[in-house]
Amino acid sequence: MQYRIANMDDLEGIAQLHAESWRNSYRGIFPDDFLDHDVWDERQNAWVSRLSSPKKNQHIIVATDNDEIYGFICAFGHESVQWGTFIDNLHVSTAAQGKGIGKQLLYLIAEWVDKSFEHKGLYLEVLEDNVGAQHFYHRLGARHQETNLWQPPGNGEKVNDMLFVWENDHPLLPHNIAAKA
Template sequence: MQSVRIRKGLSTDLQKVSEIHIRAWKSAYKGILPDEMLDQLNLGRRIQGWQMILEKEQGQLFVLEVGEELVGFTHIEAARDKDLDVKNVGEMTSIYLEPESVGRGFGKALLEYSLDKLRQSHFTQMSLWVLKDNKLAIDFYERNGFVFDGTQFVDPDRGFVSHRYIRHL
């Protein structure tokens, strides 16, 4: 059996991280976000975005490898929402798997790892945003103890709706 390992994400991982990011969006958000938006996702821009996050040391990026293959990642930082207490609430801004690797427990492993990292930094809660129609992810979050806190965001340009979920650590 191949080993599963989670480690800090490095700049040398960003090509693969960004490829997974785009493939996961195209797979998970098909029918939720407009096709033309998914068709316009750009690998170069995505890599630049992640590079900036690493350079600014904005939060922490973690990657999951199965054997030698990077198949998923997560990113956490202090909560970005102004109405949350940034000293106590950490946010998981991303959790994405290669579409073929969904449903094998890797999402749970990345989530548990992220929760542990927030606990080590003395956070007491985790928040996250999810598209309200992303049923697979919402089921995953609810199975793992997250609750919709009643806060929603409506994208001003395209109208899609995201919900905020919270759980105690």
């Protein structure tokens, strides 16, 4: 598996993986009509915007093998004064789950944060019904901080969105891993 910074050539692969991930993970959470018909266009439009006009603090890494994208992570550095860098997306294809790709993508973002920002904390949001993702983040030391209501795309009902954080001193961050070695 190779890991590299995403570029415009990755648009289709990222959007497809993102749409498929939502279809697999959010069935019963997002409206079926949205997942069956609109999710591809919605995700493609989002990624056209992110890849063609990135925010200055945006960082996207893809995991590839033979030019196929098996995972990606998108983060916004120092997005919050309180929590640090926001991990907006972390998705790994169903076929590649359980192979350490998601964990490696998180480590690579943490390494970028460690080199680029004074505030070393990381945070992300997980839907309450996405129990598998919650377990994954807990295993890596994230802690649930708060729960808020979120309006998903597709005009469905609001859902609980859980904020998970790794504080500045958490062992996931490279400067803390090196200090313990």
